[in-house]
Amino acid sequence: MSSSTSRRQRVRDATLRELMSVSREILTSQGVEALTIRAVAREMGMTPPGIYRYFDSHRKLMDAVIVDILDELTEYIASATDEQDKSDAARRLIAASRALRRWAVEHVPEFQLALVVATPEDDDAVVRQARAQVGAFFGDIFLHVWHEYGASATVPGIHPAASEALADRLLERLQIPLPSSEAAVAFTRCWLRLFGMVCVESLGLTRVIGDHSGALFEAELSDLARMLGLPESALEAGR
Template sequence: MTMARRERLRLETIEEIKDTAWKQIGEQGAASLSLRAIARQMGMTAPGLYRYYKDRDALVTALLMDAFSSFTTSLEAGRDSCALDDHAGRFRGMCRAYFQWAMENPQRYVLLFGTPVQGYLFAEEVGPVAQRSFLVLQGVIGEAFVAGKIKGEAAALKLPTSLKVQYEALRKMGMPYTPLVTHLALSTWNAIHGLTSLFLYGYSQSFLGSQVDRFVESEIERLTMFLGLKE
């Protein structure tokens, strides 16, 4: 067997392991993730699977890295669906992408933002990949702020001194933009995340029925108006 073929088979096996893991998470939850169960389902021996992932945490880390990368790519695509100077459109597109990605990838969303996997220690390499998704959101608001498009209540918001100190500390660690932009980004993230999670876990549907999409759009519009992006 040539080296190229061996490498291709190795990569295919890795993808099959991850696909099987996602199915297991969807059926039983992330807390039940088991390398032995994955090996059994794939027709492999447990020692054979350990050649690819040394333990459960290594597999969880790989799944997190893939999921965060997919999530961030989706946010970027939503943002970039509008021109650079269309700040309201870029914000709306990013918010829609957040919600849509979660609806299309519920297992991945729950692994990223749901109950932590018991016993899993967050791997250091996941941090920068996870932060990229927030930087997309912060960047959309930051670009609008620099262009003078953040107006009204959002622009006039007075932050407590303790929050300013915290945000300045983040800025010194490499987080771009001013404390106000960081605060508005975190506030928006909390809002769109809460909206998304309530739908994903089925809490909102009994109130809204077939009006889910209209409600989501109205909430995105409310956030757009709060930021002063809607003329």
């Protein structure tokens, strides 16, 4: 690569980073409806055709913002998890869970755009992969928990065959290899309860009833830890 080509690439990369920063500032300060090509161009001091040199449609811009958000979220969870002993799967799972909740309530517009109001059937492959990586991160930790504690769980009120079919679909979407249908159902139950609780809190529904500190999330997390047979000490992780 020539020096001029390298320089052009550095300029392009710097502009892309600024485009993401400006787009997310518009998202967080004005809402998703305000995040348009024209608005980004105005904040960047560019013309709309100049933005189209980087993103050929509004959808492509939104997809890039979603991927940027999910990469940041995954990195945040991974960083919090790495503060725990790598051999202690239970504490790593609890720390990752608390990190997911903490990031979501501190970045509500981003979390809702990327994971709450998602339309997976319309996503391109890169966006689907970015969304799947969050669940897959938890799936990898769960695999170690399953092997270490021999956890077992079922989905109450659902026939086991139906539970397995639903679990298989989730694992296929998240690209998570688990050793048995029992493990798949247990992970599905845990993931949907955990992720669902975070979504509910990010929407502000728990604050309506006076929960401003995540007490309901903590109760759910404690219940899931007991279901998986985790030691009580694991619940101290990531506080």
